[in-house]
Each structure stands twice: as structure tokens, then as C-alpha cells.
Amino acid sequence: MNEPRQSSILCADAQGLHRMAYVEWGAADNPNVVVCVHGLTRQGRDFDSLAQALAADFRVVCPDVVGRGRSDWLADPTGYQVPTYVADLVTLIAALGLDPRTPQVDWVGTSMGGIVGLALASMRDGRGHSLVRRLVLNDVGPAITADSVQRIGNYLGQPKRFASEQEAADYFWSISQGFGPHTPKQWLALSRPQIKRDGAEWISRYDPGIALPFKAANAATARIGEALLWQRYDSLTCPTLVLRGAESDLLTRETAEAMTQRGPKAKLVEIAGVGHAPTFVAPDQIAVVREFLKPS
Structure with a gap:
């Protein structure tokens, strides 16, 4: 496997500055850019298989959202929220040297990365333009089930x-079986970037502090958040693809079908035998995204 280019950018937060790491694949001067953003406790190398498949046609940029992977941790963990992530990703896009x-x-965007993408795609500049041209929401939408929140909360933070x-x-694997079938080799490849050495042992590459704002949410704030996300979704005008694991406990079929009728009237593709969330390792999953994003 060819290795991607590694880099980082400096971002601002309420307590000062932090670095956000990212990797990129494909020609650095390709104006067709895809940004791939991971889920809550994951990191940018989750997209290695998809990025390699897209690299002939795109410059593919895969960040480690702050607090994950090789990025810095925030001094104040209450900052681990969507507005911080959106601001960091705007900084990243500005640093890519695109046509101004x-x-x-x-x-x-997978799960959390999809929420960040939805929020960013709904934002407009002074000319009424969005930074997002086409949007892929991987097993996520404006409504998130209480069962999935409880499941994630059971292990988060x-x-x-680990001894090895x-x-x-x-x-x-014990907490991620919704990702669907993987060979031992595929799963080990997805797992290695999730950990780092700490003496003779291995630890996860994410800040346990990301659990603080997640667990501070309650039913009332969840209702407000869902209403706001539907409002943002309804304002979208970009072509949108929703992928749903057919066995997902996070994105219900009802919500996914509503997303085909509201806002950008997304195209919906369900992935059989997968829950939350497709990993874009299987060729059929990669093919769906390639077809949706293919340059015109």
C-alpha cells in the first residue's frame, strides 16, 4: 500500500492553539478535493481504502479531528463539540490552496464526520456560496436514536x-461489530492507527475527555439539537448521498427515507449486512461513493 502524505495545520480554540493532523492522497495540485471525516472515536486513516480508490481522480484529505489520532488534545474538553470541528475544518480547507x-x-462524513459536514454544507459565505459541493452522509442524519447514544456512552471515554x-x-471489534464483516487482516489494518505505544503497552489514540460533552447531553438538548439539524438539512442545496447500514441502530430507515423527501432530497443507498457504520473497505461500498463523486 502506498503511504499518504502527512501534514498538520494550526487551529485556534477558546484556550489557545492546537494542531490538527491530516493525511492526503492523490496529486497535491488536483483541484478536485474530497475531505473525508471520521466518526466520534476514530481517525483519518479509516479512509485508506476509499482514499486509494479515489486518488486517481481526486486529492483526498483525511483529517484527524482534534482529540483523535495524531492531532492535539484540547486543554478544555468542553470544546469537543461540532462548532469547534467546523471551525477547524474551515481552517483546513482554507489551507489547501484552492481557487479562492x-x-x-x-x-x-461517517457518523460525527457527517454531522460536521451537514453543518458546514448549510453555511454560506457573503455571496451565498457553500464550501461543500457534494455531500456523503455515512449512516447519520439529523435524528439519532437514544439506543445508539446509550451504546456509545457505555464505552466512550x-x-x-492493551498488551498487544x-x-x-x-x-x-467487541464494540464495533456494526461495522460489518471484515477479514482479520482488514480489521487489524483499521485498528492499528487507533492505538499508540505507551511503554510496554498500547493505548487508544483519542482523548477520553471527548466523553464530557457527549455525556452532558440530555433529552431536552437532544430535541433541540435534532430540530436544529433538520433545519440545517432542509436548507441544503448540494447533491447529497445517504448511506445506511441496513442494520444500523443509529440512523433509522424512517429518518433515512425522510431525508430523501426533505431538503436536498438525498439519494439513499442501504448496505446489507452492516449496521453502524459502513467502513468503505468492501469494494461495493467504495463503488457507491465513487459513482456519486465521479468528476463530471
């Missing part, structure tokens, strides 16, 4: 130490 007259990117990479991979 039309600085648009395509967006592939709990520091774990394989032990870490086995643990991640």
Missing part, C-alpha cells in the same frame, strides 16, 4: 490499556 473564487470540496495490537483489535 470557488473554494469547494466534496465531503464524505473509558481508558483502556491484536488485543486492542479484539477489543475494538
